[in-house]
Amino acid sequence: NGKFSLKNIFFDAHPGDLICIIGPVGCGKSSLLQTLTGEITYFDGKVRLYGSFCYVPQESWIFSLSVKNNILFGKEYNDRLFQRVVHATALDTDFVQLSHGANTLVGDQGVMLSGGQKARVNMARALYRDADIYLLDDPLSAVDAKVSKHLFEKSIKKYLHDKICILVTHQIQFLQDSKKIIVLDNGEMIQIGTYEELLVFSSTFAQLLEDINQHQQEQQSISLSDQQSIVDSINSEKNKADEEDINKLPKNLETKQEGTVNLNVYVSYLQAGVGVILGLLLIIITFGSQQVISIYSNWWLAAWSNDESRRSQNSTNCMSI
Known part of the structure; x- marks a missing residue:
């Protein structure tokens, strides 16, 4: 009926498999992950997830508690596990800079984290849950190249080496480490295979890699241009201020007082x-x-998450679609 839909998608995955999903913007990569989680209803076909799963959305989120509680998300604290997760997500360097380390209050009532920090807190929350299946919606795009490599090497390849990992990504430099690559276009799976197979036998895959690489270079160029514009604007304003007579006072001065406001x-x-x-x-x-x-919202989120863990704790570890 002219509506967007996912179709002709079929694959299976087993513990230790890293499946990368790539494709142009708006082709259905995020929709596929949301279908696997059950957030999007499917009308035909079957989706089978055996074991607990953890979904890391593209839009990172935190709630107004400490960084530590954002990572624990209602689970019991284990110091060894917590330190492993913090190192895998490169948060240990951030804890040194924060005033109270992992106990620093963040969110609306505390310190505002950057987009990259939020993404890594979300990733750490997922790793701490120790699920069987991980659905990662482009978590590497919110961080710089150095941190992106750290997350992929330490979190995805090493920490999740024995898990099923479905990764949506635009970082083509990591595709060679995947077990399979799924290429989507307009909601349809047009290619599936290893990096070597697709590179040799698929001209579509080679063209897509070139398009993605060009898009990344354009985004980096735009970012550098924006930063230069900001610097030029600041310098321009500073020069104007230097040219003005800073000793000249306005004709009508308002009275003012300093100190605390009286009761x-x-x-x-x-x-x-x-x-x-x-x-x-x-x-x-x-x-x-x-x-x-x-308090109620934090309790509800923790209860909802723990309920999902209890529901799937007796399941085996496998998935297919």
Whole structure:
């Protein structure tokens, strides 16, 4: 009916297999992973996941707790496992820079992490769960080349060496390490095979590698151009400021004071609005509700995750589609 759909996709994977999924933007790579997790309904065919699985989405997310709790996600703390995960995701260097290390509060109520840091916290959360099957939606795109290589070597190749790993990626330099490569186009699997097989027998695969490489170079060029524009803009503003007479004062000066705000100012503000008693009551209710909602949301996420682990703990480790 003219709607986008996934079709003609079939493959199986076993423990130790790394399956890479590549294709142009919008071809259905993320949709395929979401179909495997059950987030997207399929109307024909079969999807079979034997064992527990862990899905790492392309959009990283964290909640307002410590980095440590973001990684544990409700699971019991194991120091040896935690340190292995932190090293595999290159978070140990970040912990040195954070004020309280792994116990630093992040999110809306704490330190704001960069996109690359969020991606690595999400990856660490997945590794700590020790699932049987890992569905990774392009986690390497949010970090620089050096960290990307570290994540692939330490997290995917080494830490997950005995797991089933389905990796969506645009990093063509890692494709040679995969067991199989699935090439998607417009929701359809057009090629599947090893890196050597596709490179020799598929002109489509070779052209796609060239297109991906060109796109990466363009993105890097755009990024460098944006950075240079920012530097030029800052220098331009600085030059303008130097040319102005910094000793010239405006004709009409506003009065100002420095120091703490007197309590009477807050009381007057409340009296001018809804009244002191009602104002204080609303403030207490607002802050109380915020804490209740925050605690409940974190509890619900942890309970939901643990329920999935209990549901699949007796399953064997295999998958097919």
